[in-house]
Amino acid sequence: MGIVDADTHVSESTHMWELFDREMYPRRPVVVKAPEDTLYGPRNAFWLIDGDIVPRPVGRRSYRLITPSATKLEETRGDIQLASRELTDVPARLRDMDKLGVDVQVIYPTLFLVYLTDDPVLDTALSRAYNRFLAGACAKSNGRLRWVIVPPLRSIEESVKELHWGKEHGAVGVFFRGLEGDKTLDSPSLFPVYQAANDLDLPICIHTGIGNADLLDLIDVERNHSFLASRVLPLVAFRDLVANKIPETFPKLRIGFIEASAGWVPFLVHILRRLIKEKWKYYSSSTDLFEDYRLFVACEADEDVPYLARYTGDGHLLIGSDYGHNDPSAERQLAATMRAREDTPAALVEKILGDNARRFYGI
Numbered sequence: 001m002g003i004v005d006a007d008t009h010v011s012e013s014t015h016m017w018e019l020f021d022r023e024m025y026p027r028r029p030v031v032v033k034a035p036e037d038t039l040y041g042p043r044n045a046f047w048l049i050d051g052d053i054v055p056r057p058v059g060r061r062s063y064r065l066i067t068p069s070a071t072k073l074e075e076t077r078g079d080i081q082l083a084s085r086e087l088t089d090v091p092a093r094l095r096d097m098d099k100l101g102v103d104v105q106v107i108y109p110t111l112f113l114v115y116l117t118d119d120p121v122l123d124t125a126l127s128r129a130y131n132r133f134l135a136g137a138c139a140k141s142n143g144r145l146r147w148v149i150v151p152p153l154r155s156i157e158e159s160v161k162e163l164h165w166g167k168e169h170g171a172v173g174v175f176f177r178g179l180e181g182d183k184t185l186d187s188p189s190l191f192p193v194y195q196a197a198n199d200l201d202l203p204i205c206i207h208t209g210i211g212n213a214d215l216l217d218l219i220d221v222e223r224n225h226s227f228l229a230s231r232v233l234p235l236v237a238f239r240d241l242v243a244n245k246i247p248e249t250f251p252k253l254r255i256g257f258i259e260a261s262a263g264w265v266p267f268l269v270h271i272l273r274r275l276i277k278e279k280w281k282y283y284s285s286s287t288d289l290f291e292d293y294r295l296f297v298a299c300e301a302d303e304d305v306p307y308l309a310r311y312t313g314d315g316h317l318l319i320g321s322d323y324g325h326n327d328p329s330a331e332r333q334l335a336a337t338m339r340a341r342e343d344t345p346a347a348l349v350e351k352i353l354g355d356n357a358r359r360f361y362g363i
Contacts, residue, residue, distance in 0.1 A: 007320020
């Protein structure tokens with residue numbers, strides 16, 4: 001069936017914002033640049049969104065993204081062509097996939113890894129432009145590029161509309177961060193989105209991301225990287241969703257935890273066992289938990305995969321290359337790396353490289 005790269009990215013470009021709703025067009029993101037001799041150095045271009053610059057690459061409240069591509073740092077990258085990262089040249093991206101031996105890529109956002117606005121009208125305009133751009137680009141790929149809906153969660157009503165539109169236009173999942181503003185993911189206010197996803201056979205894809213901007217008050221990216229504000233939030237979501245038995249309310253809903261590695265699974269299973277104790281029917285079998293609750297986790301190629309599979313079961317681990325990004329979690333040669341492992345049964349490797357992702361995303 002071929003390899004499914006379960007986690008790749010697009011670098012949002014000015015082409016995307018040309019799809020902004022006309023009445024909101026004056027509020028579209030625009031690129032601003034700084035000289036290279038400022039404290040920003042080669043990270044010298046930003047999106048201006050309602051008076052805020054995104055990203056903030058240095059200092060307090062800082063974080064880094066590969067978008068916009070107009071920075072000196074991104075312009076001089078030699079690993080992936082700009083048009084492939086921005087999805088403005090779909091054939092070029094497909095050629096990259098051929099070189100990497102990948103049949104299908106599932107694409108996640110980059111800009112939306114950050115909480116951008118409290119304004120539901122602007123949130124809706126941003127999400128709509130993103131979703132329409134991704135749908136249009138992926139439609140040119142003969143099914144090899146798949147995309148995940150960005151719902152404007154400041155408006156639940158508009159989010160449900162976007163899920164229906166996305167399903168009609170080839171989407172295979174719904175993007176969430178581990179916190180969404182002031183809401184943890186067990187919040188009943190999000191249930192209409194979960195119900196729509198359940199009914200449309202779209203999984204909830206909980207990706208690392210800064211879902212609560214207040215956490216940035218504690219962060220200097222040079223010292224703290226993205227661990228507190230981004231990396232641990234899918235773990236928080238896992239704990240809250242499982243402890244409050246949310247999957248039992250939505251009996252067909254699949255939930256995945258993406259780009260947070262998988263080594264945390266034994267730890268959180270242990271925490272939940274102690275928390276729920278005798279009242280938890282999965283006390284002795286976490287593999288039953290993953291199967292019954294339809295939970296999936298994206299592992300990394302250098303983790304102790306056989307050990308993790310004892311907790312998740314062989315059918316619930318995925319893997320992604322983080323294609324498009326260039327941070328330490330990227331693993332462009334994921335197929336070769338996984339197949340070279342001597343400690344992992346070949347059948348498990350092939351499930352992780354393809355079968356499990358096809359099952360999770362409904363491909």
